[in-house]
Amino acid sequence: MVKSRRHAAAPRSDRRPWTFYVLAVVFTLYVAALYGPMICIYILSFQDVRGGLVFPMKGHSLHWFVDLFTQVRTGDVKGSFDRSIKLAALVTIVTLVVSFMAGLAFRRRFFGDTFVFYLMIGSLVAPGLVLGIGIGLLFQWLGINASWYTSALGAQLSWTLPFGVLVMFAVMSRFNGAWEEAARDLGASRWQTIRLVVIPILAPGLVAVALFGFTLSYDEFARSLQTAGSLNTLPLEIWSMTLNVTSPSLYALGTVTTIVSFVAIGVSIGAIVLINRRRGTGPASH
Numbered sequence: 001m002v003k004s005r006r007h008a009a010a011p012r013s014d015r016r017p018w019t020f021y022v023l024a025v026v027f028t029l030y031v032a033a034l035y036g037p038m039i040c041i042y043i044l045s046f047q048d049v050r051g052g053l054v055f056p057m058k059g060h061s062l063h064w065f066v067d068l069f070t071q072v073r074t075g076d077v078k079g080s081f082d083r084s085i086k087l088a089a090l091v092t093i094v095t096l097v098v099s100f101m102a103g104l105a106f107r108r109r110f111f112g113d114t115f116v117f118y119l120m121i122g123s124l125v126a127p128g129l130v131l132g133i134g135i136g137l138l139f140q141w142l143g144i145n146a147s148w149y150t151s152a153l154g155a156q157l158s159w160t161l162p163f164g165v166l167v168m169f170a171v172m173s174r175f176n177g178a179w180e181e182a183a184r185d186l187g188a189s190r191w192q193t194i195r196l197v198v199i200p201i202l203a204p205g206l207v208a209v210a211l212f213g214f215t216l217s218y219d220e221f222a223r224s225l226q227t228a229g230s231l232n233t234l235p236l237e238i239w240s241m242t243l244n245v246t247s248p249s250l251y252a253l254g255t256v257t258t259i260v261s262f263v264a265i266g267v268s269i270g271a272i273v274l275i276n277r278r279r280g281t282g283p284a285s286h
Contacts, residue, residue: 038254038258040055041251041254041255042251042254042255042258043057044057044248044251045064045065045248045251045252045254045255046060046061046062046064047059047060047061047063047064047248048060048061048063049061049063051063051064051247051248052248053247053248053251064247064248064249064251064252065252065255065256067247067249067252068249068252068253068256076232076237077234077237077241077253079231080231080232080233080234080236080237081234081256083148083231083232083233083234084217084218084233084234084235085218085260086149087148087149087152087153087156087217087233088213088214088217088218089214090149090153091153091156091157091160091213091214091216091217092210092213092214092217094153094157094161094213095157095160095161095164095209095210095212095213096164096206096209096210096213098161098164098165099161099164099165099167099168099209100168100202100206100209102120102165102168102169103165103168103169103171103172103202104172104194104198106169106172107172107177120161120162120165121162121165121166123158123159123161123162124159124162127222128159128220128222128223129222129223129225129226131155131158131223132155132222132223132224132225132226132227133226135151135154135155135158135223135226135227136151136226136227139151139227145229146226146227146228146229147228147229147231148224148228148229148231148233151227151228151229152223152224152227152228152229152233154227155223155224155227156216156217156220156223156224158223159216159217159220159223160212160213160216160217163212163213163216164209164212164213167205167208167209167212168205168209170205171202171204171205171206171208172202175198175201175202179197179198179201180193180197180198183196183197200275203271203272203275204272204275204276207268207271207272207275208268208272210268211264211265211268214264215261215264215265218234218257218260218261218264219234219235219257219261220233220235221235221236221239224236234257238250238253238254238257241253
């Protein structure tokens, strides 16, 4: 008893163990290796016309950002960017609609549901480049010219749909069917129940599915290489630029694409926050 009291009265040390500092150093080095090259690219993209691909910087300007869209030395950046945005929008819409319908369908068992499920996610196992080659050959065999809005769209959907469906399954697993029953008891039709009850409740999950579809499509390279046809998407244009462009324009393009990605993420997070506030569950309501 006396021994336990002495132990309790002993001063408590707040000093961290040595393993904490070792892990902190490892984590710091990991973050530096992960984001250091990206930060260097962003900085070097703001050089003036005398700038090169390495430090030290030579002046500060937006010259290389303007040079991106002049199509003098950098290729069809403006056209490829436009095609990538349009393709990502199409992929997002199709992924969102199909994933939502799959989430509704798989709430109940039906004949062949296991086969359909594994068929949907089976494309995650196949290498993207091999799958893209197969889709390109299929369109060639059918006599259809490969393009970014036909074959590339199908190839990218084979990548985005499995992720969208899996996210939708996770969201639907937390959905309480009693809300639908209550809406029907109040006289709502099936379409009114989906539009006024199901979709508003699942809105954050739908935004997450849309974000997955957009970001996965926007930077997809392997599945687009053999299916985009004669007109490049932005990842393919960046790849072609690495073969012949030796100026900070390539860095400027990386900065622009990063900004677009962050804008898409910011819009999605803002949409989720707005949805939660309208429900009365956001930070403003507490």
